[in-house]
Amino acid sequence: MKKLSSELENIGLDEKESRVYAALLELGSSTALAIARHTGVKRPTVYYCIDVLKKKGLVYEEMLGLKKRFAPAHPDQFDAIIDDQKRKFASLLPRLTALYHLRGDSSLIKYFEGVQGAIGMHELTLKELQSGDPYYVIAHNPNWDNLAPGWIDDFVTRRAKRKLDTRILYPDSAFARRAKETAAAYNQKVKIVTSMPTESVVVICPQRYVTHGFESPIRGVSIENKSIVETQLGIFRMLWDALPEN
Numbered sequence: 012m013k014k015l016s017s018e019l020e021n022i023g024l025d026e027k028e029s030r031v032y033a034a035l036l037e038l039g040s041s042t043a044l045a046i047a048r049h050t051g052v053k054r055p056t057v058y059y060c061i062d063v064l065k066k067k068g069l070v071y072e073e074m075l076g077l078k079k080r081f082a083p084a085h086p087d088q089f090d091a092i093i094d095d096q097k098r099k100f101a102s103l104l105p106r107l108t109a110l111y112h113l114r115g116d117s118s119l120i121k122y123f124e125g126v127q128g129a130i131g132m133h134e135l136t137l138k139e140l141q142s143g144d145p146y147y148v149i150a151h152n153p154n155w156d157n158l159a160p161g162w163i164d165d166f167v168t169r170r171a172k173r174k175l176d177t178r179i180l181y182p183d184s185a186f187a188r189r190a191k192e193t194a195a196a197y198n199q200k201v202k203i204v205t206s207m208p209t210e211s212v213v214v215i216c217p218q219r220y221v222t223h224g225f226e227s228p229i230r231g232v233s234i235e236n237k238s239i240v241e242t243q244l245g246i247f248r249m250l251w252d253a254l255p256e257n
Contacts, residue, residue, distance in 0.1 A: 014214050023067075023092055031060040032069055035083035040073050042080055053191050065093055108139070119235040126158045129223050132233055137170055146175040147247045149213040151182060155227045171198040178251055182207035200252045215243045 020027035031049045035041060038049060043061065047054040061081055064070035068088045073080045114252070123132050140146060155163035170177065177199035181187035184207070191201040214221040220243050223231025 040082040121233040142174045146177045147215040148179040151210040
């Protein structure tokens with residue numbers, strides 16, 4: 012029962028609630044005294060735990076003659092508890108996110124490595140963006156199909172649904188020209204430059220400035236500093252405006 016109780020603690024019950032519910036699963040319909048003897052939890056605490064578990068829909072009462080007994084609800088009730096926790100977290104997330112972004116002029120530099128490290132940084136960046144936010148990219152012909160087959164197509168599709176102000180600069184190539192032809196379908200704008208002195212990718216958005224290469228071992232950096240990010244956004248806009256529409 013000890014192992015089961017520990018596992019129940021991982022899904023929303025405290026230590027004593029877990030012991031009481033696990034005991035009921037083993038004993039079936041029982042009195043508070045029987046539960047207390049089985050668990051070693053004091054009887055007043057058993058009653059308290061039962062009240063909490065009843066509110067969560069995990070325990071119900073039975074009357075056998077004049078005796079009150081308690082029985083466990085089916086464990087699939089945890090689905091409802093977890094769904095409720097998700098709803099509560101979803102309502103709380105905007106406030107947490109607002110606090111996260113109220114860090115003022117604080118600076119943070121993050122280093123990441125490997126394909127999964129780079130993908131994780133791109134996914135984090137996309138997750139934090141709101142509709143209309145700038146998402147500016149300077150990229151050599153990306154090599155994602157070899158590094159993570161299927162990921163980039165899925166990412167670009169999800170990015171399009173966010174309705175961002177996505178602008179991409181590519182060096183001239185067959186890939187870049189195809190990207191420009193299909194840009195509208197992915198809610199993005201593409202401009203082509205004759206050459207580019209790097210084979211890395213740069214992503215600039217309100218939260219951070221991210222850059223990494225594609226050669227193994229992949230290494231990159233994310234700079235989260237308001238002044239630096241705003242400067243880079245401004246430089247990109249000036250560069251963009253200075254380029255022809257091709």
